[in-house]
Amino acid sequence: xxxxxxxxxxxxxxxxxxxxxxxxxxxxxxxxxxxxxxxxxxxxxxxxxxxxxxxxxxxxxxxxxxxxxxxxx
Amino acid sequence: xxxxxxxxxxxxxxxxxxxxxxxxxxxxxxxxxxxxxxxxxxxxxxxxxxxxxxxxxxxxxxxxxxxxxxxxxxxxxxxxxxxxxxxxxxxxxxxxxxxxxxxxxxxxxxxxxxxxxxxxxxxxxxxxxxxxxxxxxxxxxxxxxxxxxxxxxxxxxxxxxxxxxxxxxxxxxxxxxxxxxxxxxxxxxxxxxxxxxxxxxxxxxxxxxxxxxxxxxxxxxxxxxxxxxxxxxxxxxxxxxxxxxxxxxxxxxxxxxxxxxxxxxxxxxxxxxxxxxxxxxxxxxxxxxxxxxxxxxxxxxxxxxxxxxxxxxxxxxxxxxxxxxxxxxxxxxxxxxx
Numbered sequence: 001x002x003x004x005x006x007x008x009x010x011x012x013x014x015x016x017x018x019x020x021x022x023x024x025x026x027x028x029x030x031x032x033x034x035x036x037x038x039x040x041x042x043x044x045x046x047x048x049x050x051x052x053x054x055x056x057x058x059x060x061x062x063x064x065x066x067x068x069x070x071x072x073x
Numbered sequence: 074x075x076x077x078x079x080x081x082x083x084x085x086x087x088x089x090x091x092x093x094x095x096x097x098x099x100x101x102x103x104x105x106x107x108x109x110x111x112x113x114x115x116x117x118x119x120x121x122x123x124x125x126x127x128x129x130x131x132x133x134x135x136x137x138x139x140x141x142x143x144x145x146x147x148x149x150x151x152x153x154x155x156x157x158x159x160x161x162x163x164x165x166x167x168x169x170x171x172x173x174x175x176x177x178x179x180x181x182x183x184x185x186x187x188x189x190x191x192x193x194x195x196x197x198x199x200x201x202x203x204x205x206x207x208x209x210x211x212x213x214x215x216x217x218x219x220x221x222x223x224x225x226x227x228x229x230x231x232x233x234x235x236x237x238x239x240x241x242x243x244x245x246x247x248x249x250x251x252x253x254x255x256x257x258x259x260x261x262x263x264x265x266x267x268x269x270x271x272x273x274x275x276x277x278x279x280x281x282x283x284x285x286x287x288x289x290x291x292x293x294x295x296x297x298x299x300x301x302x303x304x305x306x307x308x309x310x311x312x313x314x315x316x317x318x319x320x321x322x323x324x325x326x327x328x329x330x331x332x333x334x335x336x337x338x339x340x341x342x343x344x345x346x347x348x349x350x351x352x353x354x355x356x357x358x359x360x361x362x363x364x365x366x367x368x369x370x371x372x373x374x375x376x377x378x379x380x381x382x383x384x385x386x387x388x389x390x391x392x393x394x395x396x397x398x399x400x401x402x403x404x405x406x407x408x409x410x411x
Contacts, residue, residue, distance in 0.1 A: 001328075001373065002395055005396055005399070008324055008327075008328070009324070009396075009399045013208070013209060013210065013403070016208030016211055017210060019211075020212050020213070021211065023214050024213075024215065044219065048219055049219070063331070063332065067373055
């Protein structure tokens, strides 16, 4: 269980890093300031949600691997 | 010096209000026959429930003291936001204590409880919250469109997470004591002194309630108690700009919810599912052999060998301390940039 918590922690740190590096640079231009800001914000939000989904899928696979013995017992 | 006096006052008030009210509540609930069986106790003793009113009284009175003692302090808007949202979460829990509602009721009602927090944040210029998600080492990312959604989701998630770990004597209050003090330390490290001060009643109210909730329990917090603790924790994470740190301190409870949801594959009221554990002849707790029972943190802990209820509680507290240490390390890493 400690290993699983440790892996979750590292995944949060790594996921946060990827999110900051990949998402914070996104900007849109050409539709007017407010629309640009809204579009960029929505795109960032969609990418962030996709990251969360990927994070959950990875955790699910890790869970099955780490706790396989206990789950099937 | 003033901050230390404030911290002392708010901690003492929160602790002693809960400590003093809970025995009275135990008697009153007993008289009204508002009690539920303790399924893990030999003989299935009836335990009064809910203890939520004592917890919310401790939190609201201590926060009100902080508010009234320093009425012009700019942090007061955060206290108001916290009190409103936490009180609404308590009401949601109280309704659920009195009447078993569908699995979707609590998440949706808790999401509604978060709306005052969102609105106060939008209309207050001093910044009740900041729509930046701050991560350790790498910095922050500004996602205004997502952040409102995070607030709306945070309260149901933290509320239900604490509610779903409230499965045995003392676990919810003991776990919340460890997690909230870890969060307070993390807030101090992040130099967010005002919110650290505001967060103290959560830890001290939980600690005082643990005195009566620990094995063998004299009272159960009920949904009103668990949702109050969880929702307040979520609000502190938001107004303290410590969402990531708060999530890390809560990891064992999050794992419990994650295991449950990934095995049940739907949102369902926990009273409607099969018990994931059963008892040995010497009344220790062991994982059930039923394949369709959900996987939970407790089921995994007792999969290897049977444990007593008290041993399970202390195992979960050790996990909470481990997560709390990771949260504090994360708070230190918030100051590091590459």
